Amino acid sequence: xxxxxxxxxxxxxxxxxxxxxxxxxxxxxxxxxxxxxxxxxxxxxxxxxxxxxxxxxxxxxxxxxxxxxxxxxxxxxxxxxxxxxxxxxxxxxxxx
Numbered sequence: 001x002x003x004x005x006x007x008x009x010x011x012x013x014x015x016x017x018x019x020x021x022x023x024x025x026x027x028x029x030x031x032x033x034x035x036x037x038x039x040x041x042x043x044x045x046x047x048x049x050x051x052x053x054x055x056x057x058x059x060x061x062x063x064x065x066x067x068x069x070x071x072x073x074x075x076x077x078x079x080x081x082x083x084x085x086x087x088x089x090x091x092x093x094x095x096x
Contacts, residue, residue, distance in 0.1 A: 028053070029050070034077065063075075
């Protein structure tokens with residue numbers, strides 16, 4: 001049995017939650033689109049617009065208006081989601 005090779009700098013742990021896990025370079029804003037793709041067969045893809053933030057730095061959770069139903073829900077992004085930055089500038093709008 002061989003001994004595992006030592007870890008290299010590029011082998012460091014990768015965040016599994018939050019914007020860093022999704023590769024976000026900037027914090028999310030009102031007006032951005034959130035896209036959720038299922039990771040298993042039979043899961044329906046969804047997309048919606050971020051209409052409210054609960055933290056001034058733009059970190060989750062978000063109030064999202066879903067395109068398929070028009071409903072607004074509180075959403076905590078998971079590993080199956082990503083953000084498309086559509087808004088051009090503007091300030092964060094806190095959730096009510």
